[in-house]
Amino acid sequence: MTSCPGDDAAIKATGRDWAAWFSDLDGWAVELDHKSIAAALRDQGVSGWWAQTIANAWEQARGRREKHEMPDGFQATASKTIAAPPGAVWKEVSTGAFREWAPTGWIEVTTAHPNKTLRGSWNSGGRVAIYLTEKPGGKTQIAVNHEKISDAGTCEIMKAAWRGALKNLKGRLE
Incomplete structure (x- = not known):
């Protein structure tokens, strides 16, 4: 997995662990660019920082973005x-x-x-x-x-x- 906050931090902040987020994004984010993914996460009530973090982590895990990109x-x-x-x-x-x-x-x-x-x-x-x-x-x-x-x-x-x-x-x- 990419370097991101641990599952405990993700659960505390968003109510879900990384596996749940990645599975969810696999279902609807594949055709979206980063900006659209982060916006959709914010629309779901995820804070701005966590929306960016989740989008970055998923994109890195799926080979769409390199670390620090x-x-x-x-x-x-x-x-x-x-x-x-x-x-x-x-x-x-x-x-x-x-x-x-x-x-x-x-x-x-x-x-x-x-x-x-x-x-x-x-x-x-x-x-x-x-x-x-x-x-x-x-x-x-x-x-x-x-x-x-x-x-x-x-x-x-x-x-x-x-x-x-x-x-x-x-x-x-x-």
Whole structure:
């Protein structure tokens, strides 16, 4: 099976386990695209997050979608909570210091909201969005979404690279 929440979580949130969901979708979703499947699940009362999760898991299990595949390419994600305020993390994200801890490459910034978000094109392909969320105790969660990656292999490389980069950033700031 694909990597998705366990049966207990699915039952708690939706009232059904994965086998029941997959059997159900096998009966009516075969001819539908992802967006239509998720919409139909929402129409059945499934929350938005769970509708996406169920649709993704079923599509992966049936060979219609690879792990981390989105309609417009692949998406690598990473996050880390760092014992530093958003301003300190923002300085590392939005200045030349970025090149000291981040994966090899750079972002051509298109949107920046200080201490919150930074978005732009990644030099070797795709788009990167970095989100900062203030946490209690002077901490900050940083989340990176590298989207529109061309293939699964590059996605896995970038996922590992961003995880390593956030570990490096945590080491710099703590």
